[in-house]
Amino acid sequence: MTGFGRIVSPGQPSSDDPGEANQPVAHIEKRPDRPKPWRVRYRDPTGRERSKSFARKVDAERFMATVQADLVRGEWTDPRLSKTTLDEWSRRWLRTKAHLKPKTLAGYRSNLHAHVLPAFGDYQLRHIDRMAVEEWLADLQATGLGPSGVRQARQVLGAMLTLAVDAGYLTSNPVEGTKPPRQPEPEMVFLDADQVDVLADTIQQPYGTLVYVLAYGGLRWGEAAALRRKRCDLDHSRIHIAESLADVGGRLHFGSTKNHRRRIVPIPGFLTDLLGDHLDRHVADDPD
Structure with a gap:
């Protein structure tokens, strides 16, 4: 017996202890007629028998000890899987x-x-x-x-x-424990009401209304870009936020919001009027 494993001769049973049959025991067989006579045999956690041959006994013993320890600790992985790039x-x-x-x-x-x-x-x-x-x-x-x-x-x-x-390809994740660089907290810059007015007047029309929707509705850019006529409840001065629009590789994709939640956003009266005028002048009657 060597560690948890055993060295057996050809024809000798791998275990002479009935209770040991239930243990994940590796053992070494000597096959004198082979170029690599020392073969380690063991069963993986699924019960499948595996083996590996060595030219030197010391290498076989070292491998057997490693395999047996990994099996006992529950850290054994299929060597073929971990060779995946x-x-x-x-x-x-x-x-x-x-x-x-x-x-x-x-x-x-x-x-x-x-x-x-x-x-x-x-x-x-x-x-x-x-x-x-x-x-x-x-x-x-x-x-x-x-x-x-x-x-x-x-x-x-x-x-x-x-x-x-x-998936059983690795026993541990080498990224765990590494520390990412500290991300400095950005300074938030907010426009006051007068600055919002200047921006809305300066931007190419008819996008001034969009500036006000972003400023007073608190929408993300993708949410504002995805806003449809049917989501604008002007009778109750509110808009329904249900989706977002993203540009991916030059193609537009509609999808759920960032947190996958819908919400209702109240808007001030002056913006209700601006939005109503914008819809009448620049948006088709189609609710979508």
């Missing part, structure tokens, strides 16, 4: 994100091709370690990428490797 894995990971908004998915793709795959695309999953991730984050900052961009790149790599852990 990050480039291959990224394509499978992206397929699991098909439910996301087109703009979000496009952002993931852009981040992958700009920052993640150039650094780790050819790496096998098992070769991406904590130090490599730390150096990568430092390199991104050194190239001038801002804190927000670095955090987004880290988030994409971390999400991919989290799925690799959950």
